[in-house]
Amino acid sequence: NFETLFARTDMIATELGRQLATAGTKLSPDADSIWNFATWKTIDGKNFKDETWYTNQKSYIRGTDGKPAFYSSILKENYCQPSFDNYYFTGEDLLKYSPDDFILLSNGRCASTCALFTRHLQESQKVKTVVVGGLSGQPQQIAQVPGGQVYEFEDLLADIKSLNINSDVTPKPLPVQSRFRFAIREAYAWNQNELTPLEFFFEGSDFRLSYTKESAVDRSKVWIDTMKFFDICAKWQTKACNLTNGQGVQNCNTNTGKYVPTCILTSCNPGFGFSAEKKNCIPCAIGEYNPGQLSCTACTNKPAENAVYTNSSTTNNCPFACDDGYDYNASKNTCVISEDMKVVALLIVTVVMFVRNYKRVSGERATLL
The missing domain is CATH 2.10.50 (Tumor Necrosis Factor Receptor, subunit A; domain 2)
Incomplete structure (x- = not known):
């Protein structure tokens, strides 16, 4: 579903980013900008209301120097929701496939968005994976560089201008005609408790195919060879x-x-x-x-x-009843003698006492006679 489709991400924290996020609070909720707080949701799927999505920062150790680096809150994308709501195929139009109906086949040339999508199917949805080619005897991933998001330098300059940021930390345009982009977000695994970026650990494929003389020139041979893995289970799989x-x-x-x-x-x-x-x-x-x-x-x-x-249950709250003559006291969780039984008991005691006294008096009279 939508809440689990996207990986957990965060954004590297800088002073310029803080200024952009603060200025982004003035944008319309419908504005298409990564600096718009409405673009993001919390890890629990709740909406942000201000720039705290960026300013409530976390620190992690990155690299080998042991120094902490600061990042925004953990984020989930929110800007794709309208596409999900208005998608052409909905409800009964969707085919009922399960993860067992899929196999991911790749030669490893799958990067960035492709890598995130395949890792989602591999890790979160438990789809089997097959890699073809590569170095013989070496484990191989189905995808590479599953980063969070790249940011074009020209887009950064445009955001600085549109949000009226004028400070010492704003960069100047490059002096040459060139294109420059950089990673601004990290992506984390779906099912890992630890916040280790996806790019930092290896996830090998379940199965491996080697190219043959036929499959190297006819890709349909690779597809046919892959079909057998539908009936073969991966090591992790039940x-x-x-x-x-x-x-x-x-x-x-x-x-x-x-x-x-x-x-x-x-x-x-x-x-x-x-x-x-x-x-x-x-x-x-x-x-x-x-x-x-x-x-x-x-x-x-x-x-x-x-x-x-009186019966069984699905929880530790089985139905019960007090014995005849007893009423339930909920505050003490006890069965106490009912008021009617108290009257009956009193009558019984009275009758017994009367009979005993009658016999005693009758015995005394008989002795006198």
């Missing part, structure tokens, strides 16, 4: 499968490289637990719960005395 009242996985057979046909149970649906006797997931017993793990667990929410469970 395939989800469904069982009665539960879920499982098909693991990769290390000998054949193909999926094991047997679906191995990993969890039961909420309210169900694994039965070793029946070898499947069955409803939890009364007084047990399971939120979606493998085994049912005894509930602990009912009062300790004068109460019984």
Whole structure:
């Protein structure tokens, strides 16, 4: 989805950048500018309201000198949302593909935007990857230089002019007719907790093909050779499968490289637990719960005395009822004797006392006679 499509990024922090971001707060929310706070969202998908997207800075160690470098907040792109909202193919027009229906094939000549897109499919969506060519026996990536964004020097000068920045830190136009661009943003991995730029670590492909005399001149041969990898699982890969009242996985057979046909149970649906006797997931017993793990667990929410469970549950909140003659006290989580039972008990005590007294008096009279 949109929130997970783009990598986490940040922007290198400078005094000129701070001035541009501050001036950008005066732009219309619809203005197309990287210095517009409306261009960015937080890592949690929330909108920024001012220049704090840039001025709330973080420091990281970059390079080998051990010195900290300063960067903006972690950012997510926001300016592509209208394209998603107004895209021609929506809803039922979209084909229902899963990651298992794709294979990424590359000769390694995939860089920048291409690299970010393929790394997204590889890392976030778990699509298998195949590389063709390269040095024999050497692992190879499917893409290279997955940077965050480059900034044209001419665009920088135009932004300085349009935002009326006039200070000692603004650069002057180059004295020669040339083109100069530089990286202004870093991109980080989707599923890594550590903020390591994508350019700084190696992610090898799952499979490798060597060129043959035929495939070197006919690319369709490479496509045909790649088809076999649909039935072969990568080392990291398991395939989800469904069982009665539960879920499982098909693991990769290390000998054949193909999926094991047997679906191995990993969890039961909420309210169900694994039965070793029946070898499947069955409803939890009364007084047990399971939120979606493998085994049912005894509930602990009912009062300790004068109460019984009446059903199972998906959480530790099994239905229960107090014994006959008892009422539930929610504030103390206890079952206390009901008012009606108190009256009945009092009547019983009264009758018993009356009978005892009657027998005693009758006995005394008999003795006197």
